[in-house]
Amino acid sequence: MTKLFIICTMKLTLKLSLLGIAAFISSVAFAIIPQPQSVKYGEERFSIRPSTVIAFNDDELRPIAAYMLDYLAVREVTKQAPAENFISVELQPGFAPEAYRLTIGEEGIRIVAGDYGGAFCGVQTLLQMLPSEVYSKQMRLPVKVAFCEVEDAPQFAYRGFMLDVARTWVTTPNVKRYIDWLAYHKINRLHWHLSDDQGWRVEIKSHPELTEQGGYRGGSSPVPPMYGKWHERYGGYYSQSEIREIVEYARVRNIEVIPEIDLPGHSWAFAAVHPEVLCNYEFDKAHLSGGLDTRNVFCATKESNYELLDEVLAEVCALFPSEYIHIGGDEVSLSQWEKCPDCSAYLKRHGYTDAHKVEDYFIERIDKILQKYDKRPAVWNEGINGGGLDKSTRVHGWSNMKDCRKVLEAGYPTIFMPAEYFYFDMRQSKHEAGSNWSNIFDVKHTYSFDFAEHGFSAEQVALVEGFEGAYWSEIALSQGGDRSTDFLEYMTFPRMCAVAELGWGKNGSDWEHFYSRLKGEHYDRMSAMGINYRLIPPKVEYQDGLLSASTDDGSKIYYQLEGSDNVERYLRPIKCDNPAHYLFHSEYHNAHSPQTAHADHYKTIKPAFTLTSSIESGRKDGYKRIEEYRGRVSAARTCRQGDWFLFEFAEPVECRQMEFVTGYTHIAHRVFPSGYLEISYDGKSFEKGAALVDGCAKIIRPSRAIKAVRIVSTTDRNSTHGVVINPPVIKP
Ligand code: ACM
Numbered sequence: 022m023t024k025l026f027i028i029c030t031m032k033l034t035l036k037l038s039l040l041g042i043a044a045f046i047s048s049v050a051f052a053i054i055p056q057p058q059s060v061k062y063g064e065e066r067f068s069i070r071p072s073t074v075i076a077f078n079d080d081e082l083r084p085i086a087a088y089m090l091d092y093l094a095v096r097e098v099t100k101q102a103p104a105e106n107f108i109s110v111e112l113q114p115g116f117a118p119e120a121y122r123l124t125i126g127e128e129g130i131r132i133v134a135g136d137y138g139g140a141f142c143g144v145q146t147l148l149q150m151l152p153s154e155v156y157s158k159q160m161r162l163p164v165k166v167a168f169c170e171v172e173d174a175p176q177f178a179y180r181g182f183m184l185d186v187a188r189t190w191v192t193t194p195n196v197k198r199y200i201d202w203l204a205y206h207k208i209n210r211l212h213w214h215l216s217d218d219q220g221w222r223v224e225i226k227s228h229p230e231l232t233e234q235g236g237y238r239g240g241s242s243p244v245p246p247m248y249g250k251w252h253e254r255y256g257g258y259y260s261q262s263e264i265r266e267i268v269e270y271a272r273v274r275n276i277e278v279i280p281e282i283d284l285p286g287h288s289w290a291f292a293a294v295h296p297e298v299l300c301n302y303e304f305d306k307a308h309l310s311g312g313l314d315t316r317n318v319f320c321a322t323k324e325s326n327y328e329l330l331d332e333v334l335a336e337v338c339a340l341f342p343s344e345y346i347h348i349g350g351d352e353v354s355l356s357q358w359e360k361c362p363d364c365s366a367y368l369k370r371h372g373y374t375d376a377h378k379v380e381d382y383f384i385e386r387i388d389k390i391l392q393k394y395d396k397r398p399a400v401w402n403e404g405i406n407g408g409g410l411d412k413s414t415r416v417h418g419w420s421n422m423k424d425c426r427k428v429l430e431a432g433y434p435t436i437f438m439p440a441e442y443f444y445f446d447m448r449q450s451k452h453e454a455g456s457n458w459s460n461i462f463d464v465k466h467t468y469s470f471d472f473a474e475h476g477f478s479a480e481q482v483a484l485v486e487g488f489e490g491a492y493w494s495e496i497a498l499s500q501g502g503d504r505s506t507d508f509l510e511y512m513t514f515p516r517m518c519a520v521a522e523l524g525w526g527k528n529g530s531d532w533e534h535f536y537s538r539l540k541g542e543h544y545d546r547m548s549a550m551g552i553n554y555r556l557i558p559p560k561v562e563y564q565d566g567l568l569s570a571s572t573d574d575g576s577k578i579y580y581q582l583e584g585s586d587n588v589e590r591y592l593r594p595i596k597c598d599n600p601a602h603y604l605f606h607s608e609y610h611n612a613h614s615p616q617t618a619h620a621d622h623y624k625t626i627k628p629a630f631t632l633t634s635s636i637e638s639g640r641k642d643g644y645k646r647i648e649e650y651r652g653r654v655s656a657a658r659t660c661r662q663g664d665w666f667l668f669e670f671a672e673p674v675e676c677r678q679m680e681f682v683t684g685y686t687h688i689a690h691r692v693f694p695s696g697y698l699e700i701s702y703d704g705k706s707f708e709k710g711a712a713l714v715d716g717c718a719k720i721i722r723p724s725r726a727i728k729a730v731r732i733v734s735t736t737d738r739n740s741t742h743g744v745v746i747n748p749p750v751i752k753p
Pocket residue numbers: 351352401419
């Protein structure tokens with residue numbers, strides 16, 4: 022390899038490019054995500070032509086050669102690299118796991134690594150040096166690529182993503198699409214959340230009823246619908262052959278699939294099919310939940326449960342080659358064990374008072390089953406609460422930073438994923454869709470995570486196996502049903518790009534540098550990959566009667582008047598005296614930003630009102646909390662047809678919009694699943710207004726001042742204990 026002449030750290034490259042030297046080089050140098058450890062660029066370029074030959078020196082790498090052929094559309098794959106005009110992947114001793122060297126010179130391109138993962142990661146770096154069309158498999162040859170030498174290795178062995186397919190069903194082709202996107206970012210683990218309260222998604226040949234019944238909810242299924250898709254039988258499952266296909270598809274792409282069977286809690290769907298797994302106590306169905314059995318925890322003292330789970334786990338272990346099986350352990354409702362005569366007798370017998378000890382016992386029993394199949398358990402951080410969890414167990418720290426710290430202080434090998442940085446079901450800004458119980462954050466926040474800033478010691482960081490982004494999919498069902506995979510993409514990218522870079526080691530990069538690579542070239546790549554990623558929203562300003570919007574990422578800005586479907590391209594500041602009425606968003610290929618507006622748009626008024634209902638409040642002080650705009654309240658039982666909430670305003674309210682939300686504000690859970698508004702202008706006669714969608718409805722631009730609004734349910738039950746009701750959101 023001759024003519025390698027510029028030895029550059031990133032900073033040096035920047036200096037050179039500022040001096041006008043090697044301009045083409047810098048644009049290539051800065052755009053790789055995750056940032057490699059070291060890149061040296063040369064002055065000249067190698068041309069990939071249709072005649073270029075892909076070669077590999079070891080049969081283990083044959084799938085990587087075939088993978089490259091698929092993207093590059095060159096003519097040939099051979100085992101022996103020719104003397105020139107080649108792209109060669111080679112195994113050689115002397116490299117750390119997943120480390121690689123990528124050299125581009127006169128003769129060709131050589132990717133050398135010590136293992137399959139390193140060779141695959143080297144290929145991903147090469148793809149990012151090519152025009153973005155390579156990802157849509159539409160790149161035309163010849164293509165020139167700068168001479169270079171990349172020496173690279175990840176800091177963390179585990180760079181993962183958790184996909185919840187239990188709440189929202191994701192088809193096999195969509196899982197594969199997702200695996201492709203992760204692989205492009207050198208993510209190497211897919212933590213596949215395959216079971217939860219709302220669905221069981223793995224075919225178990227010895228227990229077909231688990232998927233036949235537990236794979237669906239609503240309609241004729243014994244699993245009731247808890248959110249979204251209310252009246253429809255909804256769901257799906259992966260056959261064992263589909264699972265094998267996905268596991269192999271991921272393996273070729275250097276991704277290990279780790280299945281999660283969430284035990285002993287989060288098992289409502291399982292228990293709906295096999296109620297005998299529950300604890301033996303009398304459950305007050307009628308009073309609490311309108312005939313609904315909400316118990317979702319396996320009894321820990323029924324021997325038959327371990328026999329049944331052995332049969333199930335035997336098949337799961339055979340399907341997945343991963344060393345670890347994630348067995349859940351999160352959010353167990355301990356009261357179910359405390360009420361159980363057998364589980365509480367276990368506690369008593371051992372002199373325990375803490376029901377977490379029952380979880381220790383349960384996990385120990387499941388661990389024994391896994392050991393039979395040469396597997397090890399991974400659990401969520403609650404798994405350590407009993408104090409007896411084996412120290413070699415892998416723990417996923419999720420609930421918050423404090424619990425992650427607890428896991429590391431206790432000395433467990435840890436997957437680091439505190440929700441406030443890594444839960445991508447959290448909304449990305451205040452007024453867009455998503456959860457908010459942990460935090461509201463976008464890609465910049467995820468990228469900014471730093472162990473030192475949070476006071477973790479070097480010994481603690483040494484226990485961190487890596488990072489994991491997570492997507493819990495309940496809210497997806499409230500975001501447009503069949504478009505829910507678009508929502509998944511929007512919620513996870515570019516935040517997953519930040520996880521990729523954190524896991525790789527950041528390599529001295531800061532946010533500005535990362536963002537310049539992201540919008541500079543990576544947006545184009547993600548567009549070609551086909552990802553509906555999220556853009557940072559336009560900045561909206563109002564001054565001297567002019568409303569303006571701006572972005573810094575090359576996207577196009579659009580606007581519309583509130584309440585109108587007519588969308589216009591924004592080209593220049595808008596002269597107006599009502600900035601609150603305009604909504605903006607930006608688009609770039611298939612990506613879009615959330616809608617945003619001037620701060621005035623979000624202003625609300627809080628007129629006095631009283632709330633009455635056909636359902637008693639779950640609080641002693643009734644609905645007072647809502648009347649004082651202090652937050653939501655749960656009504657004491659689930660809904661029946663004809664149930665109502667009545668808002669009566671002290672004075673008629675003039676406004677441009679009123680919004681009424683049953684259920685949580687971000688997810689159709691504990692809602693009136695269907696119903697409508699009734700509006701009164703005089704407090705006596707009512708006329709019918711909008712229908713509820715996902716438990717919510719708005720009154721837009723009412724013609725007169727509003728005196729009262731009634732929300733009426735047309736559904737019996739919402740598969741929960743109660744109905745949540747919020748104060749109205751009223752825009753002046
Ligand atoms: C979790 O979010 N329950 C792991």
